[in-house]
Amino acid sequence: xxxxxxxxxxxxxxxxxxxxxxxxxxxxxxxxxxxxxxxxxxxxxxxxxxxxxxxxxxxxxxxxxxxxxxxxxxxxxxxxxxxxxxxxxxxxxxxxxxxxxxxx
Numbered sequence: 831x832x833x834x835x836x837x838x839x840x841x842x843x844x845x846x847x848x849x850x851x852x853x854x855x856x857x858x859x860x861x862x863x864x865x866x867x868x869x870x871x872x873x874x875x876x877x878x879x880x881x882x883x884x885x886x887x888x889x890x891x892x893x894x895x896x897x898x899x900x901x902x903x904x905x906x907x908x909x910x911x912x913x914x915x916x917x918x919x920x921x922x923x924x925x926x927x928x929x930x931x932x933x934x
Contacts, residue, residue: 831898832898832899833870833896833897833898833899833900835898836874836895836896836897836898837870837873837874840873840874840876840877840896841873841876841877841880843864843869843872843873843876844934845933845934846864846872846876846931846932846933846934847863847864847932847933847934848861848862848863848864848872848932849861849862849872849875849876849879849929849930849931849932850929850930850932851875851885851916851927851928851929852927852928852929852930853927853928854925856928858930859927860916860927862875862913864934868913871913874893874896874897874913875893875913875929876929876931877896878890878892878893878896879929879931884926884927884928884929885916885917885920885926885927885929886920886926887920887921887924887926889920889926890917890918890920890921890926891921893914893917894914894917894918894921897911897914897917900914901914904918905918
């Protein structure tokens with residue numbers, strides 16, 4: 831399935847303004863906002879956090895599948911898809927992120 835197909839299977843995110851990713855110390859290290867160009871990544875990360883309780887290695891592996899064709903692009907062009915790069919980093923390092931949802 832394509833990324834667009836996968837997005838249609840995910841829960842709505844209209845109730846979210848953003849999502850914060852926190853490192854092991856509780857520091858916000860990244861924010862994904864609900865805005866054009868980022869809402870798809872927000873939907874993926876929110877669904878992964880709901881299922882896995884955090885962005886851990888298992889969540890990251892599933893996330894790469896959800897991002898579908900964009901994952902191949904991210905691997906070929908590091909830096910072009912920072913939210914996918916982050917999942918690749920989680921898998922490589924074994925270090926994940928806690929997630930805080932920001933209501934709209």
